[in-house]
Amino acid sequence: MRISVIGCGYLGAVHAAAMSTLGHQVVGVDVDADKVAKLGRGKSPFYEPGFEELLAEQLATGRLTFTTDMAAIEGAAVHFVCVGTPQQRDSYAADLTYVDAAMTELAAYVHEGDVVAGKSTVPVGSAERFAEELAPTGATLVWNPEFLREGFAVEDTLHPDRLVYGVPSGEEGQRARKVLDEVYAEIVARNTPRLVVGYATAQLVKVAANSFLATKISFINAMAELCEAAGGDITELADAIGHDARIGRRFLNAGVGFGGGCLPKDIRAFMARADDLGVRDTLTFLREIDTINVRRRAKVVDLAVHLSGGDVDGKRIAVLGAAFKPNSDDIRDAPALVIGRELFDRGATVVVTDPKAIENARRSEPQLEYTESAIEAASHADLVILITEWDEYRALDPVVFGAVVRRKLLIDGRNCLDDVAWTDAGWTVRGLGRSFQ
Numbered sequence: 001m002r003i004s005v006i007g008c009g010y011l012g013a014v015h016a017a018a019m020s021t022l023g024h025q026v027v028g029v030d031v032d033a034d035k036v037a038k039l040g041r042g043k044s045p046f047y048e049p050g051f052e053e054l055l056a057e058q059l060a061t062g063r064l065t066f067t068t069d070m071a072a073i074e075g076a077a078v079h080f081v082c083v084g085t086p087q088q089r090d091s092y093a094a095d096l097t098y099v100d101a102a103m104t105e106l107a108a109y110v111h112e113g114d115v116v117a118g119k120s121t122v123p124v125g126s127a128e129r130f131a132e133e134l135a136p137t138g139a140t141l142v143w144n145p146e147f148l149r150e151g152f153a154v155e156d157t158l159h160p161d162r163l164v165y166g167v168p169s170g171e172e173g174q175r176a177r178k179v180l181d182e183v184y185a186e187i188v189a190r191n192t193p194r195l196v197v198g199y200a201t202a203q204l205v206k207v208a209a210n211s212f213l214a215t216k217i218s219f220i221n222a223m224a225e226l227c228e229a230a231g232g233d234i235t236e237l238a239d240a241i242g243h244d245a246r247i248g249r250r251f252l253n254a255g256v257g258f259g260g261g262c263l264p265k266d267i268r269a270f271m272a273r274a275d276d277l278g279v280r281d282t283l284t285f286l287r288e289i290d291t292i293n294v295r296r297r298a299k300v301v302d303l304a305v306h307l308s309g310g311d312v313d314g315k316r317i318a319v320l321g322a323a324f325k326p327n328s329d330d331i332r333d334a335p336a337l338v339i340g341r342e343l344f345d346r347g348a349t350v351v352v353t354d355p356k357a358i359e360n361a362r363r364s365e366p367q368l369e370y371t372e373s374a375i376e377a378a379s380h381a382d383l384v385i386l387i388t389e390w391d392e393y394r395a396l397d398p399v400v401f402g403a404v405v406r407r408k409l410l411i412d413g414r415n416c417l418d419d420v421a422w423t424d425a426g427w428t429v430r431g432l433g434r435s436f437q
Helices: 010-021 033-040 051-061 096-105 126-137 153-158 170-183 185-189 200-230 236-243 265-277 280-307 334-343 359-362 372-376 399-403 421-422
Strands: 002-006 027-030 066-067 078-081 115-118 140-143 165-168 196-197 316-320 351-353 368-371 383-386 410-411 428-429
Touching: 002 096, 010 027, 010 051, 010 066, 010 078, 010 153, 027 033, 033 066, 033 200, 051 066, 051 153, 078 096, 078 170, 096 115, 096 126, 096 200, 115 126, 115 170, 126 140, 126 200, 140 165, 140 170, 140 200, 165 170, 165 200, 170 185, 170 196, 196 200, 200 236, 200 280, 265 280, 280 334, 280 383, 280 410, 280 428, 316 334, 316 372, 334 351, 351 359, 351 372, 359 368, 372 399, 399 421, 421 428
Parallel strands: 002 027, 002 078, 027 066, 078 115, 115 140, 165 196, 316 351, 316 383, 351 368, 383 410, 410 428
Antiparallel strands: none
């Protein structure tokens, strides 16, 4: 099939390359000429394991191209809308400026029988509006939410744990379902679970899933606060309750909380939309989830001040990790940079290191110091704070690392290190919600 992908950021670029892998002829369209040029050369504008190799491979087949010219979508049977929906500057609500613009431009090129598949995360009710706007063209709108995990985006696109089709009722919806089945034929053939639902449900799935994950993360961080007050150990507690099949151990890792471009803005947009729909009380618990998440960052700052004798002014602090999670260069709402900025404002010299996110972090927080080497970051440091659990930080030798610091003080913000090994090497280690504190 001939397919277009509108918006070639993280979601769209990966989706375009993946659709080419499935054998389709794909054109990716984006307004950013520099991004398009880079993608066309086989260079990724972001870090995602395996993506650049996939990109180069698919460009070489001739099936995948990128352009800034919207007219290039002419003749495609399916058009995937993958543009961003960031949080509005002055509210919790999602900013639909880019989706609105994409739909308006699409309307000039789509035809009777075309399928427009929205993948962007939008407030429930948006798809219904877009369907009305596209109705005069004869194209059918479907909503096909994405469930990508940064660091696993290629795998999640080509081997998803489920497909969700939000389609209109009647024959139009049945025809659209068959078109999506053709797009995803290889994936469907593997008996991947496929749910065919209405517009409203399809729009709710992604934000509901993210809200559940955020709730689970903030729940265990709330339990960490109780462990800190009562002398319990959050890791042991998580292990114990995680054996309950109804709960499970995944996402029960206490630490500095979640960040990134999805969970924080999605739960806030969800609250804003519930308010619009007149059911504000339904999602008030998400406000506390958000508050707990932000509070854990403040906890790390307070702990850093405490370990520094009550004042970080003049102290050199090494921060291991800038990206909001490992295997990514995404620094949106990254806990590390929030913590680093606060410590800098209190007078500390903050040196941040990260395997992939240094340049993004430097543009966001230029007042901090940066180095790609963990050893250089820790050189003569009065305190080390691990924020992003990259494998290379987990594998650090506490003896070798201890030889370069001024003081062997460590805050393990992800509770991911072997505290016994570090303590035996002479370090004072503090985790979040851990009994050895």
